[in-house]
Amino acid sequence: MTLLFVSAVDDAEDWARELAAHRPDIRFRVWPDVGDPAAVRYALAWRPPVEALAGLPNLQAIFSLGAGIDGLADVPEALPPGVPVVRMVEEGLSSGMAEYVAWQVLDWHRGGPLYRAQQQAGEWRRRRSKLASERRVGILGLGVLGQSAARMLRGLGFPVAGWSRTPKAVDGVDCRHGSEGLRAMVPASDILVNLLPLTPQTEGLIDAGLLAALPQGAVLINAARGRHVVEADLLAALDRGHLAGASLDVFASEPLAADHPFWRHPKITLTPHVAALTLPRTAAPAVVAQIARIERGEAPLHVVDASRGY
Ligand code: NAP
Numbered sequence: 291m292t293l294l295f296v297s298a299v300d301d302a303e304d305w306a307r308e309l310a311a312h313r314p315d316i317r318f319r320v321w322p323d324v325g326d327p328a329a330v331r332y333a334l335a336w337r338p339p340v341e342a343l344a345g346l347p348n349l350q351a352i353f354s355l356g357a358g359i360d361g362l363a364d365v366p367e368a369l370p371p372g373v374p375v376v377r378m379v380e381e382g383l384s385s386g387m388a389e390y391v392a393w394q395v396l397d398w399h400r401g402g403p404l405y406r407a408q409q410q411a412g413e414w415r416r417r418r419s420k421l422a423s424e425r426r427v428g429i430l431g432l433g434v435l436g437q438s439a440a441r442m443l444r445g446l447g448f449p450v451a452g453w454s455r456t457p458k459a460v461d462g463v464d465c466r467h468g469s470e471g472l473r474a475m476v477p478a479s480d481i482l483v484n485l486l487p488l489t490p491q492t493e494g495l496i497d498a499g500l501l502a503a504l505p506q507g508a509v510l511i512n513a514a515r516g517r518h519v520v521e522a523d524l525l526a527a528l529d530r531g532h533l534a535g536a537s538l539d540v541f542a543s544e545p546l547a548a549d550h551p552f553w554r555h556p557k558i559t560l561t562p563h564v565a566a567l568t569l570p571r572t573a574a575p576a577v578v579a580q581i582a583r584i585e586r587g588e589a590p591l592h593v594v595d596a597s598r599g600y
């Protein structure tokens with residue numbers, strides 16, 4: 291039985307080694323070296339070329355190498371119909387995202403950008419800081435990663451609200467849903483964290499209207515997808531002083547163009563799409579567990595629902 295690896299950006303050697311440690315019986319092949327197409331039962335993929343997953347008559351599941359499935363959904367014709375697409379849910383991604391969000395929230399909360407600027411200027415100036423309990427954080431998206439981030443922020447003492455499509459109950463989190471929930475949560479978010487999937491409903495959600503509804507001096511942290519944010523609207527909100535700053539890990543076009551205004555904007559903290567990376571060491575056991583479910587005749591977990599788009 292073969293697992294076909296299809297990715298131009300992930301490390302095939304790492305994956306081969308980690309999967310073999312758990313399931314030495316699975317033959318690991320790297321596209322385009324498919325071998326016998328009839329032996330391929332599983333694909334582990336990110337942005338597969340259109341032809342990569344075609345002509346595999348016994349393909350049982352396509353595992354996305356990322357939590358977001360836009361790396362697969364961007365080219366729907368590359369996905370053989372009827373084969374489940376499974377999102378990546380694994381400890382490395384969940385912990386990594388919670389760490390990134392906590393890092394950025396704490397940095398803005400404690401005045402990191404201000405003190406770094408003061409250091410550059412050789413300025414000794416002490417500023418009064420709020421307590422975490424006085425800084426409200428709102429999270430757009432209360433799924434696997436949103437909940438992981440919410441738990442860590444709660445542990446640090448921040449009041450946390452979260453927004454999802456359907457109603458949720460998460461311990462210690464003020465859960466909101468639907469358009470009314472969004473309208474209530476945004477004006478009460480001193481720091482707004484985006485962890486939504488990219489779908490036709492969420493693309494461009496963070497626009498001038500939503501940004502204007504944030505409290506004066508709020509901060510945006512976008513760790514989901516660049517196309518959630520209308521970039522010109524964000525720049526305008528920063529430049530007119532309504533927003534105090536933004537941490538951006540993702541961009542409408544990546545890598546970010548060398549002349550993009552985000553690079554040198556004084557109110558933007560920028561990272562190159564590293565908030566949470568799928569780590570073969572922690573992700574291989576998750577993939578192996580999904581394969582075991584399929585072998586037992588059970589449906590895999592975290593299957594993408596094409597009708598909702600995530
Ligand atoms: P997930 O478990 O599928 O959670 C998605 C959440 O968004 C759910 O709570 C869902 O609501 C909510 N949602 C979806 N559509 C909505 C809508 N129209 N209105 C309101 N809420 C909506 O996804 P995840 O694993 O947490 O991942 C989230 C995203 O993070 C990924 O899609 C990816 O884009 C991004 N990501 C970024 C990085 C990075 O390094 N920057 C790494 C990994 C992932 P329900 O709960 O009601 O379904």
Ligand code: GLV
Pocket residue numbers: 355356357358359378566568
């Ligand atoms: C990374 O952005 C992912 O979706 O896993």
